[in-house]
Amino acid sequence: MLPFARVTIIGLGLIGSSVARAIRRSMPTVRLTGYDASPAVRKRVAELDFLDDIADTAGAAVTDADLVLLCVPVGAIGEVAASFAADLPADAIVSDVGSSKAGVAAALAVALPGVAVVPAHPVAGTEKSGPDAGFASLFDGRWCILTPAGDADPTAVMRVSAFWEGLGARVDIMDAAHHDLVLAVTSHLPHLIAYTIVGTASDLETVTRSEVIKYSAGGFRDFTRIAASDPTMWRDVFLANKEAVLEMLQRFTEDLTALQRAIRWGDGDTLFELFTRTRAVRRSIIEEGQDDAAPDFGRQH
Amino acid sequence: MLPFARVTIIGLGLIGSSVARAIRRSMPTVRLTGYDASPAVRKRVAELDFLDDIADTAGAAVTDADLVLLCVPVGAIGEVAASFAADLPADAIVSDVGSSKAGVAAALAVALPGVAVVPAHPVAGTEKSGPDAGFASLFDGRWCILTPAGDADPTAVMRVSAFWEGLGARVDIMDAAHHDLVLAVTSHLPHLIAYTIVGTASDLETVTRSEVIKYSAGGFRDFTRIAASDPTMWRDVFLANKEAVLEMLQRFTEDLTALQRAIRWGDGDTLFELFTRTRAVRRSIIEEGQDDAAPDFGRQH
Numbered sequence: 292m293l294p295f296a297r298v299t300i301i302g303l304g305l306i307g308s309s310v311a312r313a314i315r316r317s318m319p320t321v322r323l324t325g326y327d328a329s330p331a332v333r334k335r336v337a338e339l340d341f342l343d344d345i346a347d348t349a350g351a352a353v354t355d356a357d358l359v360l361l362c363v364p365v366g367a368i369g370e371v372a373a374s375f376a377a378d379l380p381a382d383a384i385v386s387d388v389g390s391s392k393a394g395v396a397a398a399l400a401v402a403l404p405g406v407a408v409v410p411a412h413p414v415a416g417t418e419k420s421g422p423d424a425g426f427a428s429l430f431d432g433r434w435c436i437l438t439p440a441g442d443a444d445p446t447a448v449m450r451v452s453a454f455w456e457g458l459g460a461r462v463d464i465m466d467a468a469h470h471d472l473v474l475a476v477t478s479h480l481p482h483l484i485a486y487t488i489v490g491t492a493s494d495l496e497t498v499t500r501s502e503v504i505k506y507s508a509g510g511f512r513d514f515t516r517i518a519a520s521d522p523t524m525w526r527d528v529f530l531a532n533k534e535a536v537l538e539m540l541q542r543f544t545e546d547l548t549a550l551q552r553a554i555r556w557g558d559g560d561t562l563f564e565l566f567t568r569t570r571a572v573r574r575s576i577i578e579e580g581q582d583d584a585a586p587d588f589g590r591q592h
Numbered sequence: 593m594l595p596f597a598r599v600t601i602i603g604l605g606l607i608g609s610s611v612a613r614a615i616r617r618s619m620p621t622v623r624l625t626g627y628d629a630s631p632a633v634r635k636r637v638a639e640l641d642f643l644d645d646i647a648d649t650a651g652a653a654v655t656d657a658d659l660v661l662l663c664v665p666v667g668a669i670g671e672v673a674a675s676f677a678a679d680l681p682a683d684a685i686v687s688d689v690g691s692s693k694a695g696v697a698a699a700l701a702v703a704l705p706g707v708a709v710v711p712a713h714p715v716a717g718t719e720k721s722g723p724d725a726g727f728a729s730l731f732d733g734r735w736c737i738l739t740p741a742g743d744a745d746p747t748a749v750m751r752v753s754a755f756w757e758g759l760g761a762r763v764d765i766m767d768a769a770h771h772d773l774v775l776a777v778t779s780h781l782p783h784l785i786a787y788t789i790v791g792t793a794s795d796l797e798t799v800t801r802s803e804v805i806k807y808s809a810g811g812f813r814d815f816t817r818i819a820a821s822d823p824t825m826w827r828d829v830f831l832a833n834k835e836a837v838l839e840m841l842q843r844f845t846e847d848l849t850a851l852q853r854a855i856r857w858g859d860g861d862t863l864f865e866l867f868t869r870t871r872a873v874r875r876s877i878i879e880e881g882q883d884d885a886a887p888d889f890g891r892q893h
């Protein structure tokens with residue numbers, strides 16, 4: 292029994308196209324419709340052939356849908372939802388994949404009054420963008436967090452949950468504010484720091500750009516991966532989840548200042564104590580199946 | 593024509609054992625001797641069988657050597673060198689693999705007066721430690737930086753250079769102070785930041801440790817890899833390269849504060865401009881062969 296028979300995906304980049312491919316893999320009888328605001332993306336998706344239909348407008352894409360899944364930057368969600376509101380079937384469920392959730396819930400409540408909305412966030416991705424970058428196994432073993440409002444229809448929540456489990460994900464449910472705090476530390480702050488250090492390294496006068504590139508295997512190259520993520524998506528995340536990001540950033544800065552002081556005063560014990568403690572976190576992540584156990588992420592040597 | 597016929601490696605962890613394995617692969621006729629201060633490591637190395645001889649003291653290990661390669665934490669280099677100084681053949685060349693170079697040069701000048709010293713730093717590694725973690729291809733395509741003093745014997749420099757090229761590395765020569773500045777940004781600062789954020793995430797009251805682990809695929813897990821690196825090695829690096837690390841940290845903090853301000857004031861353009869610029873750095877690193885071109889470091893999905 293499929294949770295949804297007709298799924299429409301709005302936004303066909305890395306995540307939207309991965310969802311489509313995962314549906315094709317795991318629920319091949321689902322009728323799959325898609326729309327992307329970019330004509331070039333729509334053309335490319337037609338070539339890649341992972342949808343049954345590609346619509347020319349968001350409204351045309353949703354007319355038949357059981358589930359409408361918004362896979363666009365969080366800053367665009369309200370506007371996109373408003374653009375198809377008049378065409379949405381009365382019993383359709385609307386969900387999304389945005390990285391911040393309180394703002395999304397508010398935007399969808401305004402754009403789609405009375406509609407069954409179950410916001411979701413599959414915690415998965417790569418640094419690549421666009422419909423060519425997607426793949427069917429992206430969500431396997433990853434967590435998808437649902438943040439339904441307190442008065443959401445339990446059946447709608449169960450169906451969206453079953454949908455993500457069907458795509459290979461594990462599902463958790465929490466309130467939107469807590470999601471935004473958790474993701475501020477596990478995703479948003481890491482991206483902000485990575486973008487910052489790559490910028491810092493690019494702007495030095497005493498060390499050339501070429502030196503930064505050549506000797507990046509000392510650790511820097513790790514940060515460049517997430518700093519290559521989609522700029523529009525990440526701009527929107529930081530603007531949408533401002534409070535939680537600023538709170539986590541304040542914590543981080545305090546801790547960094549403490550380490551700066553330890554280095555300045557030659558306090559090796561403080562450094563050693565932290566560096567020992569952080570090893571255990573890596574071990575837990577690998578035990579939980581949330582990263583590759585191979586050294587160096589399994590990079591090819 | 594081999595650059596060295598008899599090589600002694602002092603310190604048989606990730607790097608020392610990788611050098612030994614790379615020598616076995618590329619220069620199989622080299623006579624390879626090793627020593628490690630830990631009896632347990634010496635025992636394990638005997639089982640792993642990648643050396644011709646394992647000595648019981650550093651002095652006994654160097655008596656016959658053409659090249660003595662110190663693969664110990666930079667804070668221990670002076671003491672270890674002093675421990676074998678009396679046994680060192682007059683024509684032996686001493687080198688090392690330490691991640692900071694000005695301090696190493698000073699320590700070796702004191703411990704080994706009159707000896708031909710060519711400090712080196714292969715910019716390569718993984719987050720794993722110990723003799724089981726090493727592998728022969730670790731240095732393939734990576735850069736090894738030599739930092740000989742201005743009055744170093746050019747023949748000694750050429751031989752050490754040929755040695756590293758023989759192990760698959762590319763060789764650059766620069767002065768120790770510049771090396772320490774370059775590596776502060778490409779390696780030391782990234783490690784410091786990674787250790788910090790993993791510590792910050794572990795210490796929150798509002799987000800549980802279990803949540804940090806489960807949702808780490810949002811970006812955080814990337815940082816946990818280098819934050820799982822050897823604590824002793826990294827404590828020593830920060831103490832040894834204090835000035836350059838503090839300078840780079842100051843730059844980073846200024847840049848982070850600017851982004852913090854942009855988030856607080858909703859200045860999306862500043863965020864977008866940086867996030868677009870940083871993508872190019874990743875592309876250059878991949879074009880230069882310094883990282884895996886596959887998405888997500890080639891992690892298995």
